[in-house]
Amino acid sequence: MTRSIFSIVPRLPLLALAATLCAPLDAQTVVFENVRVVDVESASVGAATTLVVRDGWIVESAPDDEAREFTIDADGHYLIPGLAEMHAHVPPSTDRVAVDDVLALFLAHGVTTIRGMLGEPGHLALRSALAADDRVGPRLITSGPSLNGNSAPDVRRARTMVRRQAEAGYDFLKLHPGLLPDTFAAIVEAADGLDIGYAGHVSIAVGVERALAAGQATIDHLDGYAQALVPADSPARRKEPGFFGFNIASAMEMDRVAEWARRTAEAGVWNVPTQTLIENIAVNDIDALLERPAMRWVPAETKAQWMARIEQMRASLDADALAHFVAVRRALIKALHDAGAGVLLGADAPQIMNVPGDALHHELEIYVGAGLSPAEALATGSVNVAEFLGQPATGCLRPGCVADLVLLAADPLEDISNVRQVRGVMRAGEWFDRERLDAMLSDVESRANPTGPD
Numbered sequence: 473m474t475r476s477i478f479s480i481v482p483r484l485p486l487l488a489l490a491a492t493l494c495a496p497l498d499a500q501t502v503v504f505e506n507v508r509v510v511d512v513e514s515a516s517v518g519a520a521t522t523l524v525v526r527d528g529w530i531v532e533s534a535p536d537d538e539a540r541e542f543t544i545d546a547d548g549h550y551l552i553p554g555l556a557e558m559h560a561h562v563p564p565s566t567d568r569v570a571v572d573d574v575l576a577l578f579l580a581h582g583v584t585t586i587r588g589m590l591g592e593p594g595h596l597a598l599r600s601a602l603a604a605d606d607r608v609g610p611r612l613i614t615s616g617p618s619l620n621g622n623s624a625p626d627v628r629r630a631r632t633m634v635r636r637q638a639e640a641g642y643d644f645l646k647l648h649p650g651l652l653p654d655t656f657a658a659i660v661e662a663a664d665g666l667d668i669g670y671a672g673h674v675s676i677a678v679g680v681e682r683a684l685a686a687g688q689a690t691i692d693h694l695d696g697y698a699q700a701l702v703p704a705d706s707p708a709r710r711k712e713p714g715f716f717g718f719n720i721a722s723a724m725e726m727d728r729v730a731e732w733a734r735r736t737a738e739a740g741v742w743n744v745p746t747q748t749l750i751e752n753i754a755v756n757d758i759d760a761l762l763e764r765p766a767m768r769w770v771p772a773e774t775k776a777q778w779m780a781r782i783e784q785m786r787a788s789l790d791a792d793a794l795a796h797f798v799a800v801r802r803a804l805i806k807a808l809h810d811a812g813a814g815v816l817l818g819a820d821a822p823q824i825m826n827v828p829g830d831a832l833h834h835e836l837e838i839y840v841g842a843g844l845s846p847a848e849a850l851a852t853g854s855v856n857v858a859e860f861l862g863q864p865a866t867g868c869l870r871p872g873c874v875a876d877l878v879l880l881a882a883d884p885l886e887d888i889s890n891v892r893q894v895r896g897v898m899r900a901g902e903w904f905d906r907e908r909l910d911a912m913l914s915d916v917e918s919r920a921n922p923t924g925p926d
Contacts, residue, residue, distance in 0.1 A: 577829045586612055
């Protein structure tokens with residue numbers, strides 16, 4: 473049976489590849505010459521210049537005797553901050569090759585930070601290994617195992633989970649469906665008392681109003697808003713909402729979007745839309761999804777499972793209602809942005825038709841399609857993330873910033889799809905040129921399709 477990033481079988485080839493391609497450079501200083509820096513905050517592109525990286529940080533300049541240790545002629549290409557995938561999934565740590573393949577896919581698409589939304593103890597060790605440059609891939613921010621109706625069915629067990637995860641050193645708590653109001657309140661109290669954030673889903677019994685009042689760090693998938701956008705006197709309020717509100721889609725009112733965007737901004741709660749996942753399931757042409765170039769990194773049986781899942785979910789739903797669902801969600805993304813409610817870039821990958829890294833590029837395109845400018849869309853994966861994390865030395869390209877950056881062949885401010893034209897990626901000073909990235913991707917593809925293309 474074909475195995476790849478979506479299966480759990482230990483293998484060794486990528487370890488050898490990592491040792492060959494990703495050994496640290498001898499040079500401590502890297503100089504980018506003739507590079508045009510994209511300023512996301514001002515939505516501008518500078519003239520060709522020189523940018524210097526030393527020991528993983530962007531610096532003012534390099535000493536004369538070090539300036540030519542390692543030089544990259546950017547040929548007038550464009551430099552953007554490394555992107556952050558704020559709703560990522562990392563395979564179980566027991567499958568090292570699956571983990572390395574997912575990390576390689578993210579990195580090769582310009583993703584230098586990922587927020588793992590379903591953690592486990594092994595991910596704490598992985599986080600440390602990535603930070604120490606012992607593993608190749610983006611920086612990892614990780615939750616612990618999820619708190620949900622099964623794992624945290626009552627107040628006592630919820631409090632215990634919060635304490636254990638805070639003491640274990642997870643970055644935040646992941647909320648999944650099924651939580652009851654009193655259990656959610658216990659999680660909030662315990663988490664606030666231990667200074668650990670909580671993020672993810674909004675349980676039906678909790679509702680988005682309680683999530684906002686609690687100051688949930690992020691609401692992911694725009695979960696809970698579908699119910700809030702249905703009037704209180706609508707019969708749809710008595711229905712099971714279904715997958716993020718699919719079953720009540722036709723009752724969602726566009727006129728209610730601005731109010732909930734304002735309330736979200738006032739609460740200081742951030743959102744990670746993962747809109748590309750929703751559109752894959754709800755409206756995108758399945759054949760066109762399967763023909764995306766990124767599908768070469770996905771094994772045939774996984775693609776078949778994804779296709780079957782979409783067909784199953786669409787079977788009982790009205791196409792017009794699903795189109796309305798997508799349109800209202802896009803309007804909500806724009807309204808959240810306009811209201812000053814933080815939006816963070818996240819696609820939910822690997823997931824249905826979402827390939828790590830590639831899905832994030834589609835997500836950026838959706839944000840622009842929803843009405844954000846290319847610069848505003850890029851900010852959701854860079855400047856906004858730095859603000860959310862309280863780390864102003866990230867998501868930027870000025871002296872004093874961590875050297876997480878992506879070199880593009882074309883200007884992303886002219887066309888957001890130019891983020892796909894990756895010429896190289898730097899993660900904390902470690903440079904991956906196009907040849908190295910292609911070798912990593914080729915290795916992933918060989919495991920996804922060991923007999924070659926269909």
